[in-house]
Structure formats: C-alpha cells, structure tokens
Amino acid sequence: MPQEHIPLTLSVPVAGALLGLTRPTAYRLAENGGLPLVNLGGRRKVSTAELERRLGQSITLERLALAERQAAASLPQKKTARRAPSKVAADAPRHQA
Numbered sequence: 001m002p003q004e005h006i007p008l009t010l011s012v013p014v015a016g017a018l019l020g021l022t023r024p025t026a027y028r029l030a031e032n033g034g035l036p037l038v039n040l041g042g043r044r045k046v047s048t049a050e051l052e053r054r055l056g057q058s059i060t061l062e063r064l065a066l067a068e069r070q071a072a073a074s075l076p077q078k079k080t081a082r083r084a085p086s087k088v089a090a091d092a093p094r095h096q097a
Contacts, residue, residue: 009045
C-alpha cells in the first residue's frame, strides 16, 4: 500500500538516506546530536518537521519513497548456514553436455 502522507517521524536510516548518508554515519550523527531525535517508547526517531526545517525544504513523497528503499537495501544481510551436499546428490550421475 503506497504511503499517502509524510510521517511525523522517520527512522534514523531513512533520515540518513534523505541526507545522502550511510546507515552507520546516520546513527553516529544521531548519537552526536546532529539529527533531531525524539524518544518514543524507547525508540529513537527523527522529527520530520525539524529535519525539514534544518534542510530548508519539504520532504516529498517521492524523496521519502526513494530514501525508504535505500534504507531497506542497506540492511545487513542475514548469514545462512551452508549445508553440505547430501550424499544422494553427491553420488548422483552427472550428465555431460
């Protein structure tokens, strides 16, 4: 379902992506007070209104959608355990082309 409005708060990675920052840099900036954080139930969120004020421009839905995709793409990938090939697969005859 496409988002139809700009949320009041953003995640740190999304706010960072809007600023062209990497995920670690966005968190570092947030820790140092460089992003306007709001604490909500133990979660740190970035105030959209304050970020727009600091940027001097509004955040458009298009820019927000792009930033959300970039933030999602920067998530660490889960490492999956590699399984050894089964004995049946290892002993199966190989077809030659």
